[in-house]
Amino acid sequence: MPLVGQKAPDFKMKTTKNLEKLDHTVSLADYAGKWLVLFFYPLDFTFVCPTEITAISDRAQEFFDLDCEILGVSIDSVYTHRAWINTPRDKNGLSELAYPLASDITKEVSRAYDVLIEEEGIALRGLFIIDPEGVIKYQVVHDNNIGRSVDETLRVLEALQAGGLCPANWKPGQKTL
Numbered sequence: 001m002p003l004v005g006q007k008a009p010d011f012k013m014k015t016t017k018n019l020e021k022l023d024h025t026v027s028l029a030d031y032a033g034k035w036l037v038l039f040f041y042p043l044d045f046t047f048v049c050p051t052e053i054t055a056i057s058d059r060a061q062e063f064f065d066l067d068c069e070i071l072g073v074s075i076d077s078v079y080t081h082r083a084w085i086n087t088p089r090d091k092n093g094l095s096e097l098a099y100p101l102a103s104d105i106t107k108e109v110s111r112a113y114d115v116l117i118e119e120e121g122i123a124l125r126g127l128f129i130i131d132p133e134g135v136i137k138y139q140v141v142h143d144n145n146i147g148r149s150v151d152e153t154l155r156v157l158e159a160l161q162a163g164g165l166c167p168a169n170w171k172p173g174q175k176t177l
Contacts (some may be wrong), residue, residue: 003136008038008128009112014078015071015100016085022078026071026102028134035068035161036130037153040104040115040123042144044076044084045092052125052147053094053101059150060098066157067132070099075110075122078103115141129157 003009010028017024039056041049053072056063063070074081081101087093102109104123110116115126127148129138137160140148159166164176 003113003128004139006136008130008134008136009109011102011104011109011112013073013102013104013109015102016078016081016097017100019082019085022082024100026100028130031069031071031130032134033132035066035132035157037063037068037070037127037157038073038113038130039071039125039127039148040073040110040113041125042122043074044080045087047092048145048147049074050084050089050092050094053097054089055147055150056153057094057096057098059154062154063157064098066154066161068129068157072099072101073104073109073123074101075104075107077105127153129153129160131160 008028012025012027015024015026056070060070085094085097089095104110107116110123113126115124117124124141125144125148126141128136131137138156158172159170162176166176
């Protein structure tokens with residue numbers, strides 16, 4: 001069931017924001033007044049996931065410059081997230097990240113955003129752009145074998161922020177309809 005146009009489901013999850021203590025909890029209310037790119041991925045220490053997570057991290061400042069925060073989510077624990085972040089990229093790790101990863105160990109958030117593969121207990125690759133009022137403006141969910149495009153996510157975010165009708169293949173700086 002599409003969530004676009006609806007209030008984003010609330011959440012409360014532990015994150016890696018404080019990598020040493022792992023004592024930070026985040027909720028949807030923490031992002032009030034800002035844009036949020038909330039993305040789900042299947043599992044830590046897998047193959048496609050680190051390519052996406054590090055690609056987004058490498059370009060995080062572009063999101064931040066658009067008043068947009070980023071939160072990655074999987075069903076792994078914050079302890080597993082920390083181990084993965086502390087693993088070098090050349091060893092299939094993440095190294096430093098510019099944004100936190102959250103733990104949906106109960107699978108409640110993945111279920112609420114309708115990305116949970118129940119029989120496998122993991123999430124599909126779901127990405128949601130939530131506006132400053134907490135409304136989902138964009139969602140894309142696809143097969144776990146395919147990584148997402150940072151360029152497309154930024155393009156859609158900027159289109160949403162443009163405030164007009166954006167034609168096919170619209171790019172930032174172009175006129176809206």
